[in-house]
Amino acid sequence: MTTVETDLQGVVEDAAAHLYVWALKDIPQDLRDALAAARLRETSVTGIRVLETIHRNVNIADRDGNLVCQDTGIAVYTCRVGEHFPLHPTRIYAALKTGTERATLEHPLRSNAVHTITRENTGPNTGYRLPIVHWEFVPDWDGLDVKCVPKGSGSENMSFLKMCVPADGVKGIKRFVLDSIVGAGGKPCPPGIVGVGIGGSADYAMYLAKEAITRPIGTRNADPIVAQLEDELLELLNQTGIGPMGLGGDVTVLQCHIEHADTHMTLNPVAVNYQCWAARRASAHVSAGGDVDFDREA
Ligand code: SF4
Known part of the structure:
Protein backbone atom coordinates (compact mmCIF):
# COMPACT_ATOMS: atom_id res chain seq x y z
CA MET A 1 0.00 0.00 0.00
CA THR A 2 2.82 2.38 0.91
CA THR A 3 4.61 1.65 -2.38
CA VAL A 4 1.48 2.33 -4.44
CA GLU A 5 0.88 5.67 -2.67
CA THR A 6 4.50 6.74 -3.13
CA ASP A 7 4.41 5.90 -6.86
CA LEU A 8 1.14 7.75 -7.36
CA GLN A 9 2.54 10.83 -5.65
CA GLY A 10 5.46 10.73 -8.10
CA VAL A 11 3.03 10.40 -11.01
CA VAL A 12 1.06 13.46 -9.89
CA GLU A 13 4.29 15.38 -9.32
CA ASP A 14 5.54 14.54 -12.83
CA ALA A 15 2.14 15.54 -14.25
CA ALA A 16 2.22 18.90 -12.43
CA ALA A 17 5.78 19.60 -13.62
CA HIS A 18 4.69 18.94 -17.20
CA LEU A 19 1.38 20.82 -16.96
CA TYR A 20 2.84 24.07 -15.68
CA VAL A 21 5.34 24.39 -18.53
CA TRP A 22 2.95 23.03 -21.16
CA ALA A 23 0.19 25.47 -20.18
CA LEU A 24 2.62 28.37 -20.46
CA LYS A 25 3.70 27.39 -23.98
CA ASP A 26 0.81 25.80 -25.82
CA ILE A 27 -2.55 27.54 -25.46
CA PRO A 28 -5.77 25.52 -25.99
CA GLN A 29 -7.45 25.32 -29.38
CA ASP A 30 -10.66 27.00 -28.17
CA LEU A 31 -8.57 30.05 -27.19
CA ARG A 32 -6.80 30.05 -30.56
CA ASP A 33 -10.20 29.87 -32.28
CA ALA A 34 -11.64 32.66 -30.13
CA LEU A 35 -8.66 34.93 -30.87
CA ALA A 36 -8.97 34.15 -34.60
CA ALA A 37 -12.70 34.94 -34.54
CA ALA A 38 -11.93 38.19 -32.68
CA ARG A 39 -9.54 39.21 -35.47
CA LEU A 40 -12.28 38.66 -38.04
CA ARG A 41 -14.92 40.71 -36.24
CA GLU A 42 -12.72 43.58 -35.05
CA THR A 43 -13.16 46.74 -37.15
CA SER A 44 -10.81 49.19 -35.43
CA VAL A 45 -7.47 49.48 -37.22
CA THR A 46 -5.57 49.60 -33.93
CA GLY A 47 -7.60 46.71 -32.56
CA ILE A 48 -6.85 44.59 -35.63
CA ARG A 49 -3.16 45.43 -35.28
CA VAL A 50 -3.17 44.33 -31.63
CA LEU A 51 -4.93 41.06 -32.44
CA GLU A 52 -2.51 40.39 -35.29
CA THR A 53 0.40 41.00 -32.94
CA ILE A 54 -1.11 38.50 -30.48
CA HIS A 55 -1.48 36.02 -33.35
CA ARG A 56 2.17 36.51 -34.31
CA ASN A 57 3.18 36.16 -30.66
CA VAL A 58 1.39 32.79 -30.38
CA ASN A 59 2.93 31.55 -33.65
CA ILE A 60 6.43 32.48 -32.54
CA ALA A 61 5.88 30.71 -29.21
CA ASP A 62 4.77 27.60 -31.16
CA ARG A 63 7.73 27.79 -33.55
CA ASP A 64 10.35 28.32 -30.85
CA GLY A 65 8.73 26.16 -28.16
CA ASN A 66 8.70 29.23 -25.94
CA LEU A 67 6.27 30.86 -23.51
CA VAL A 68 3.30 32.82 -24.87
CA CYS A 69 3.92 35.49 -22.20
CA GLN A 70 6.82 36.39 -19.93
CA ASP A 71 4.60 36.38 -16.85
CA THR A 72 4.66 32.79 -15.62
CA GLY A 73 2.00 33.81 -13.12
CA ILE A 74 1.11 32.02 -9.94
CA ALA A 75 0.32 28.37 -10.43
CA VAL A 76 -3.34 27.72 -9.74
CA TYR A 77 -4.58 24.14 -9.89
CA THR A 78 -8.11 22.82 -9.86
CA CYS A 79 -8.38 19.22 -8.70
CA ARG A 80 -11.36 16.91 -9.05
CA VAL A 81 -10.63 14.03 -6.71
CA GLY A 82 -12.64 10.82 -6.86
CA GLU A 83 -13.62 9.44 -3.46
CA HIS A 84 -11.77 6.21 -4.25
CA PHE A 85 -8.59 7.80 -5.67
CA PRO A 86 -5.85 6.09 -3.65
CA LEU A 87 -3.79 9.18 -2.78
CA HIS A 88 -4.84 11.50 0.01
CA PRO A 89 -5.32 15.20 -0.91
CA THR A 90 -2.44 16.14 1.45
CA ARG A 91 -0.15 14.02 -0.75
CA ILE A 92 -1.72 15.43 -3.92
CA TYR A 93 -0.94 18.93 -2.64
CA ALA A 94 2.65 17.95 -1.84
CA ALA A 95 3.01 16.52 -5.36
CA LEU A 96 1.61 19.70 -6.98
CA LYS A 97 3.99 21.84 -4.95
CA THR A 98 7.07 19.78 -5.80
CA GLY A 99 5.98 19.55 -9.45
CA THR A 100 5.65 23.34 -9.61
CA GLU A 101 9.13 23.75 -8.14
CA ARG A 102 10.63 21.23 -10.56
CA ALA A 103 9.02 22.92 -13.58
CA THR A 104 10.36 26.28 -12.43
CA LEU A 105 13.90 25.03 -11.83
CA GLU A 106 14.18 22.58 -14.72
CA HIS A 107 12.79 24.78 -17.52
CA PRO A 108 13.79 27.28 -16.01
CA LEU A 109 10.87 29.64 -15.45
CA ARG A 110 10.76 33.05 -13.81
CA SER A 111 9.96 32.67 -10.13
CA ASN A 112 7.30 35.18 -9.08
CA ALA A 113 6.54 34.06 -5.53
CA VAL A 114 7.38 36.51 -2.73
CA HIS A 115 6.54 36.99 0.95
CA THR A 116 3.58 39.33 0.87
CA ILE A 117 5.12 41.86 3.32
CA THR A 118 8.90 41.56 2.93
CA ARG A 119 8.59 40.99 -0.85
CA GLU A 120 11.48 38.52 -0.63
CA ASN A 121 11.37 35.65 -3.08
CA THR A 122 10.05 32.49 -1.42
CA GLY A 123 11.25 29.90 -3.89
CA PRO A 124 10.56 28.41 -7.30
CA ASN A 125 7.01 29.68 -7.73
CA THR A 126 6.03 28.19 -4.38
CA GLY A 127 5.74 29.55 -0.86
CA TYR A 128 3.43 29.61 2.12
CA ARG A 129 0.02 28.56 0.69
CA LEU A 130 1.42 28.64 -2.85
CA PRO A 131 0.56 27.04 -5.24
CA ILE A 132 -3.16 27.64 -4.91
CA VAL A 133 -5.42 24.62 -5.29
CA HIS A 134 -9.18 24.49 -5.76
CA TRP A 135 -10.69 21.16 -4.69
CA GLU A 136 -13.76 19.27 -5.78
CA PHE A 137 -14.54 15.80 -4.45
CA VAL A 138 -16.42 13.41 -6.70
CA PRO A 139 -18.42 10.46 -5.32
CA ASP A 140 -18.27 6.94 -6.83
CA TRP A 141 -15.05 7.57 -8.79
CA ASP A 142 -11.43 6.53 -8.40
CA GLY A 143 -9.71 9.07 -10.72
CA LEU A 144 -8.10 12.48 -10.42
CA ASP A 145 -8.35 15.43 -12.82
CA VAL A 146 -5.73 18.15 -12.41
CA LYS A 147 -5.96 21.41 -14.32
CA CYS A 148 -3.12 23.94 -14.20
CA VAL A 149 -4.10 27.56 -14.78
CA PRO A 150 -1.07 29.89 -14.52
CA LYS A 151 -2.55 33.25 -13.52
CA GLY A 152 -0.80 36.42 -14.68
CA SER A 153 -0.73 39.36 -12.31
CA CYS A 276 -6.14 37.94 -19.98
CA TRP A 277 -5.89 36.96 -23.66
CA ALA A 278 -3.14 34.48 -22.64
CA ALA A 279 -5.79 32.33 -20.96
CA ARG A 280 -3.46 29.42 -20.33
CA ARG A 281 -4.60 26.09 -19.02
CA ALA A 282 -3.67 22.40 -19.38
CA SER A 283 -5.05 19.28 -17.74
CA ALA A 284 -4.12 15.73 -16.81
CA HIS A 285 -6.45 12.87 -16.05
CA VAL A 286 -4.80 10.43 -13.62
CA SER A 287 -6.20 6.95 -13.08
CA ALA A 288 -6.06 5.05 -9.78
CA GLY A 289 -3.42 2.82 -11.36
CA GLY A 290 -1.19 5.77 -12.26
CA ASP A 291 -1.93 6.15 -15.98
CA VAL A 292 -1.89 9.77 -17.13
CA ASP A 293 -3.81 11.22 -20.04
CA PHE A 294 -2.75 14.78 -20.84
CA ASP A 295 -5.48 17.01 -22.23
CA ARG A 296 -4.94 20.54 -23.51
CA GLU A 297 -8.63 21.22 -24.12
CA ALA A 298 -10.35 20.31 -20.82
S1 SF4 B 1 -1.97 39.83 -17.88
FE1 SF4 B 1 -1.65 37.99 -19.14
S2 SF4 B 1 -0.94 38.69 -21.16
FE2 SF4 B 1 -0.76 40.41 -19.69
S3 SF4 B 1 1.37 40.28 -18.98
FE3 SF4 B 1 0.13 39.13 -17.50
S4 SF4 B 1 0.12 36.98 -18.21
FE4 SF4 B 1 0.86 38.28 -19.89
Whole structure:
Protein backbone atom coordinates (compact mmCIF):
# COMPACT_ATOMS: atom_id res chain seq x y z
CA MET A 1 0.00 0.00 0.00
CA THR A 2 2.82 2.38 0.91
CA THR A 3 4.61 1.65 -2.38
CA VAL A 4 1.48 2.33 -4.44
CA GLU A 5 0.88 5.67 -2.67
CA THR A 6 4.50 6.74 -3.13
CA ASP A 7 4.41 5.90 -6.86
CA LEU A 8 1.14 7.75 -7.36
CA GLN A 9 2.54 10.83 -5.65
CA GLY A 10 5.46 10.73 -8.10
CA VAL A 11 3.03 10.40 -11.01
CA VAL A 12 1.06 13.46 -9.89
CA GLU A 13 4.29 15.38 -9.32
CA ASP A 14 5.54 14.54 -12.83
CA ALA A 15 2.14 15.54 -14.25
CA ALA A 16 2.22 18.90 -12.43
CA ALA A 17 5.78 19.60 -13.62
CA HIS A 18 4.69 18.94 -17.20
CA LEU A 19 1.38 20.82 -16.96
CA TYR A 20 2.84 24.07 -15.68
CA VAL A 21 5.34 24.39 -18.53
CA TRP A 22 2.95 23.03 -21.16
CA ALA A 23 0.19 25.47 -20.18
CA LEU A 24 2.62 28.37 -20.46
CA LYS A 25 3.70 27.39 -23.98
CA ASP A 26 0.81 25.80 -25.82
CA ILE A 27 -2.55 27.54 -25.46
CA PRO A 28 -5.77 25.52 -25.99
CA GLN A 29 -7.45 25.32 -29.38
CA ASP A 30 -10.66 27.00 -28.17
CA LEU A 31 -8.57 30.05 -27.19
CA ARG A 32 -6.80 30.05 -30.56
CA ASP A 33 -10.20 29.87 -32.28
CA ALA A 34 -11.64 32.66 -30.13
CA LEU A 35 -8.66 34.93 -30.87
CA ALA A 36 -8.97 34.15 -34.60
CA ALA A 37 -12.70 34.94 -34.54
CA ALA A 38 -11.93 38.19 -32.68
CA ARG A 39 -9.54 39.21 -35.47
CA LEU A 40 -12.28 38.66 -38.04
CA ARG A 41 -14.92 40.71 -36.24
CA GLU A 42 -12.72 43.58 -35.05
CA THR A 43 -13.16 46.74 -37.15
CA SER A 44 -10.81 49.19 -35.43
CA VAL A 45 -7.47 49.48 -37.22
CA THR A 46 -5.57 49.60 -33.93
CA GLY A 47 -7.60 46.71 -32.56
CA ILE A 48 -6.85 44.59 -35.63
CA ARG A 49 -3.16 45.43 -35.28
CA VAL A 50 -3.17 44.33 -31.63
CA LEU A 51 -4.93 41.06 -32.44
CA GLU A 52 -2.51 40.39 -35.29
CA THR A 53 0.40 41.00 -32.94
CA ILE A 54 -1.11 38.50 -30.48
CA HIS A 55 -1.48 36.02 -33.35
CA ARG A 56 2.17 36.51 -34.31
CA ASN A 57 3.18 36.16 -30.66
CA VAL A 58 1.39 32.79 -30.38
CA ASN A 59 2.93 31.55 -33.65
CA ILE A 60 6.43 32.48 -32.54
CA ALA A 61 5.88 30.71 -29.21
CA ASP A 62 4.77 27.60 -31.16
CA ARG A 63 7.73 27.79 -33.55
CA ASP A 64 10.35 28.32 -30.85
CA GLY A 65 8.73 26.16 -28.16
CA ASN A 66 8.70 29.23 -25.94
CA LEU A 67 6.27 30.86 -23.51
CA VAL A 68 3.30 32.82 -24.87
CA CYS A 69 3.92 35.49 -22.20
CA GLN A 70 6.82 36.39 -19.93
CA ASP A 71 4.60 36.38 -16.85
CA THR A 72 4.66 32.79 -15.62
CA GLY A 73 2.00 33.81 -13.12
CA ILE A 74 1.11 32.02 -9.94
CA ALA A 75 0.32 28.37 -10.43
CA VAL A 76 -3.34 27.72 -9.74
CA TYR A 77 -4.58 24.14 -9.89
CA THR A 78 -8.11 22.82 -9.86
CA CYS A 79 -8.38 19.22 -8.70
CA ARG A 80 -11.36 16.91 -9.05
CA VAL A 81 -10.63 14.03 -6.71
CA GLY A 82 -12.64 10.82 -6.86
CA GLU A 83 -13.62 9.44 -3.46
CA HIS A 84 -11.77 6.21 -4.25
CA PHE A 85 -8.59 7.80 -5.67
CA PRO A 86 -5.85 6.09 -3.65
CA LEU A 87 -3.79 9.18 -2.78
CA HIS A 88 -4.84 11.50 0.01
CA PRO A 89 -5.32 15.20 -0.91
CA THR A 90 -2.44 16.14 1.45
CA ARG A 91 -0.15 14.02 -0.75
CA ILE A 92 -1.72 15.43 -3.92
CA TYR A 93 -0.94 18.93 -2.64
CA ALA A 94 2.65 17.95 -1.84
CA ALA A 95 3.01 16.52 -5.36
CA LEU A 96 1.61 19.70 -6.98
CA LYS A 97 3.99 21.84 -4.95
CA THR A 98 7.07 19.78 -5.80
CA GLY A 99 5.98 19.55 -9.45
CA THR A 100 5.65 23.34 -9.61
CA GLU A 101 9.13 23.75 -8.14
CA ARG A 102 10.63 21.23 -10.56
CA ALA A 103 9.02 22.92 -13.58
CA THR A 104 10.36 26.28 -12.43
CA LEU A 105 13.90 25.03 -11.83
CA GLU A 106 14.18 22.58 -14.72
CA HIS A 107 12.79 24.78 -17.52
CA PRO A 108 13.79 27.28 -16.01
CA LEU A 109 10.87 29.64 -15.45
CA ARG A 110 10.76 33.05 -13.81
CA SER A 111 9.96 32.67 -10.13
CA ASN A 112 7.30 35.18 -9.08
CA ALA A 113 6.54 34.06 -5.53
CA VAL A 114 7.38 36.51 -2.73
CA HIS A 115 6.54 36.99 0.95
CA THR A 116 3.58 39.33 0.87
CA ILE A 117 5.12 41.86 3.32
CA THR A 118 8.90 41.56 2.93
CA ARG A 119 8.59 40.99 -0.85
CA GLU A 120 11.48 38.52 -0.63
CA ASN A 121 11.37 35.65 -3.08
CA THR A 122 10.05 32.49 -1.42
CA GLY A 123 11.25 29.90 -3.89
CA PRO A 124 10.56 28.41 -7.30
CA ASN A 125 7.01 29.68 -7.73
CA THR A 126 6.03 28.19 -4.38
CA GLY A 127 5.74 29.55 -0.86
CA TYR A 128 3.43 29.61 2.12
CA ARG A 129 0.02 28.56 0.69
CA LEU A 130 1.42 28.64 -2.85
CA PRO A 131 0.56 27.04 -5.24
CA ILE A 132 -3.16 27.64 -4.91
CA VAL A 133 -5.42 24.62 -5.29
CA HIS A 134 -9.18 24.49 -5.76
CA TRP A 135 -10.69 21.16 -4.69
CA GLU A 136 -13.76 19.27 -5.78
CA PHE A 137 -14.54 15.80 -4.45
CA VAL A 138 -16.42 13.41 -6.70
CA PRO A 139 -18.42 10.46 -5.32
CA ASP A 140 -18.27 6.94 -6.83
CA TRP A 141 -15.05 7.57 -8.79
CA ASP A 142 -11.43 6.53 -8.40
CA GLY A 143 -9.71 9.07 -10.72
CA LEU A 144 -8.10 12.48 -10.42
CA ASP A 145 -8.35 15.43 -12.82
CA VAL A 146 -5.73 18.15 -12.41
CA LYS A 147 -5.96 21.41 -14.32
CA CYS A 148 -3.12 23.94 -14.20
CA VAL A 149 -4.10 27.56 -14.78
CA PRO A 150 -1.07 29.89 -14.52
CA LYS A 151 -2.55 33.25 -13.52
CA GLY A 152 -0.80 36.42 -14.68
CA SER A 153 -0.73 39.36 -12.31
CA GLY A 154 -1.91 41.92 -14.86
CA SER A 155 -5.30 40.27 -15.00
CA GLU A 156 -5.36 39.06 -11.38
CA ASN A 157 -4.86 42.65 -10.20
CA MET A 158 -8.14 43.43 -11.95
CA SER A 159 -10.27 41.44 -9.51
CA PHE A 160 -13.26 43.03 -7.86
CA LEU A 161 -15.87 42.17 -5.24
CA LYS A 162 -19.10 43.89 -4.33
CA MET A 163 -21.64 42.89 -1.75
CA CYS A 164 -24.73 43.98 -3.63
CA VAL A 165 -27.99 43.80 -1.73
CA PRO A 166 -30.91 41.71 -2.97
CA ALA A 167 -32.77 44.89 -3.99
CA ASP A 168 -29.96 45.56 -6.51
CA GLY A 169 -31.11 42.40 -8.31
CA VAL A 170 -29.65 41.25 -11.62
CA LYS A 171 -29.36 44.87 -12.74
CA GLY A 172 -26.95 45.50 -9.87
CA ILE A 173 -24.88 42.47 -10.89
CA LYS A 174 -24.68 43.64 -14.49
CA ARG A 175 -23.79 47.20 -13.49
CA PHE A 176 -20.99 46.02 -11.21
CA VAL A 177 -19.47 43.72 -13.84
CA LEU A 178 -19.59 46.49 -16.45
CA ASP A 179 -18.18 49.12 -14.06
CA SER A 180 -15.35 46.73 -13.14
CA ILE A 181 -14.34 46.00 -16.72
CA VAL A 182 -14.67 49.63 -17.85
CA GLY A 183 -12.55 50.68 -14.86
CA ALA A 184 -9.94 48.03 -15.66
CA GLY A 185 -9.56 49.32 -19.23
CA GLY A 186 -6.40 47.93 -20.86
CA LYS A 187 -4.70 46.83 -17.62
CA PRO A 188 -5.72 43.14 -17.72
CA CYS A 189 -4.43 42.66 -21.32
CA PRO A 190 -7.82 42.33 -23.07
CA PRO A 191 -9.50 40.66 -24.84
CA GLY A 192 -9.83 37.87 -22.32
CA ILE A 193 -12.34 35.95 -20.25
CA VAL A 194 -14.42 37.75 -17.63
CA GLY A 195 -15.09 35.33 -14.80
CA VAL A 196 -18.04 36.22 -12.60
CA GLY A 197 -18.96 34.56 -9.32
CA ILE A 198 -22.40 35.23 -7.89
CA GLY A 199 -23.98 34.06 -4.66
CA GLY A 200 -22.53 32.11 -1.74
CA SER A 201 -20.53 34.47 0.49
CA ALA A 202 -17.86 37.13 -0.13
CA ASP A 203 -14.97 34.64 -0.22
CA TYR A 204 -16.90 31.99 -2.12
CA ALA A 205 -18.08 34.41 -4.82
CA MET A 206 -14.43 35.21 -5.64
CA TYR A 207 -13.60 31.50 -5.59
CA LEU A 208 -16.42 30.93 -8.10
CA ALA A 209 -15.18 33.79 -10.31
CA LYS A 210 -11.79 32.05 -10.51
CA GLU A 211 -13.53 28.75 -11.31
CA ALA A 212 -15.38 30.51 -14.13
CA ILE A 213 -12.20 31.56 -15.94
CA THR A 214 -10.88 27.99 -15.98
CA ARG A 215 -13.69 26.71 -18.21
CA PRO A 216 -13.16 26.12 -21.94
CA ILE A 217 -14.05 29.33 -23.78
CA GLY A 218 -17.69 29.74 -24.67
CA THR A 219 -19.02 26.92 -22.50
CA ARG A 220 -22.26 27.84 -20.83
CA ASN A 221 -23.49 27.42 -17.27
CA ALA A 222 -25.79 24.41 -16.91
CA ASP A 223 -28.46 26.62 -15.33
CA PRO A 224 -30.31 28.30 -18.25
CA ILE A 225 -31.00 31.46 -16.20
CA VAL A 226 -27.30 31.89 -15.49
CA ALA A 227 -26.40 30.99 -19.08
CA GLN A 228 -28.70 33.75 -20.31
CA LEU A 229 -26.91 36.23 -18.06
CA GLU A 230 -23.58 35.06 -19.55
CA ASP A 231 -24.90 35.86 -23.05
CA GLU A 232 -26.27 39.25 -22.00
CA LEU A 233 -23.08 40.29 -20.22
CA LEU A 234 -20.92 39.16 -23.15
CA GLU A 235 -22.88 41.41 -25.46
CA LEU A 236 -22.85 44.38 -23.05
CA LEU A 237 -19.11 44.04 -22.34
CA ASN A 238 -18.35 44.14 -26.04
CA GLN A 239 -20.38 47.35 -26.40
CA THR A 240 -18.00 49.23 -24.07
CA GLY A 241 -15.57 50.05 -26.89
CA ILE A 242 -12.52 49.32 -24.70
CA GLY A 243 -11.16 46.99 -27.36
CA PRO A 244 -7.95 44.95 -27.61
CA MET A 245 -5.37 46.11 -25.03
CA GLY A 246 -7.74 48.96 -24.14
CA LEU A 247 -6.90 50.89 -27.31
CA GLY A 248 -10.46 50.97 -28.62
CA GLY A 249 -12.42 48.52 -30.69
CA ASP A 250 -15.26 46.03 -30.90
CA VAL A 251 -13.65 43.13 -29.06
CA THR A 252 -13.22 43.90 -25.38
CA VAL A 253 -13.72 40.36 -24.10
CA LEU A 254 -13.60 36.90 -25.68
CA GLN A 255 -16.16 35.51 -23.27
CA CYS A 256 -18.03 35.95 -20.03
CA HIS A 257 -18.37 32.87 -17.82
CA ILE A 258 -20.42 32.80 -14.62
CA GLU A 259 -20.38 30.32 -11.74
CA HIS A 260 -23.00 30.61 -9.04
CA ALA A 261 -24.01 29.30 -5.64
CA ASP A 262 -27.18 29.71 -3.64
CA THR A 263 -26.89 32.36 -0.96
CA HIS A 264 -28.44 33.94 2.14
CA MET A 265 -31.78 35.69 1.56
CA THR A 266 -30.20 39.06 2.40
CA LEU A 267 -26.99 38.60 0.36
CA ASN A 268 -26.19 39.24 -3.30
CA PRO A 269 -22.39 38.98 -3.64
CA VAL A 270 -20.75 39.56 -7.03
CA ALA A 271 -17.09 38.90 -7.80
CA VAL A 272 -15.15 39.54 -11.00
CA ASN A 273 -11.90 37.78 -11.88
CA TYR A 274 -10.34 38.64 -15.22
CA GLN A 275 -8.29 36.25 -17.33
CA CYS A 276 -6.14 37.94 -19.98
CA TRP A 277 -5.89 36.96 -23.66
CA ALA A 278 -3.14 34.48 -22.64
CA ALA A 279 -5.79 32.33 -20.96
CA ARG A 280 -3.46 29.42 -20.33
CA ARG A 281 -4.60 26.09 -19.02
CA ALA A 282 -3.67 22.40 -19.38
CA SER A 283 -5.05 19.28 -17.74
CA ALA A 284 -4.12 15.73 -16.81
CA HIS A 285 -6.45 12.87 -16.05
CA VAL A 286 -4.80 10.43 -13.62
CA SER A 287 -6.20 6.95 -13.08
CA ALA A 288 -6.06 5.05 -9.78
CA GLY A 289 -3.42 2.82 -11.36
CA GLY A 290 -1.19 5.77 -12.26
CA ASP A 291 -1.93 6.15 -15.98
CA VAL A 292 -1.89 9.77 -17.13
CA ASP A 293 -3.81 11.22 -20.04
CA PHE A 294 -2.75 14.78 -20.84
CA ASP A 295 -5.48 17.01 -22.23
CA ARG A 296 -4.94 20.54 -23.51
CA GLU A 297 -8.63 21.22 -24.12
CA ALA A 298 -10.35 20.31 -20.82
S1 SF4 B 1 -1.97 39.83 -17.88
FE1 SF4 B 1 -1.65 37.99 -19.14
S2 SF4 B 1 -0.94 38.69 -21.16
FE2 SF4 B 1 -0.76 40.41 -19.69
S3 SF4 B 1 1.37 40.28 -18.98
FE3 SF4 B 1 0.13 39.13 -17.50
S4 SF4 B 1 0.12 36.98 -18.21
FE4 SF4 B 1 0.86 38.28 -19.89
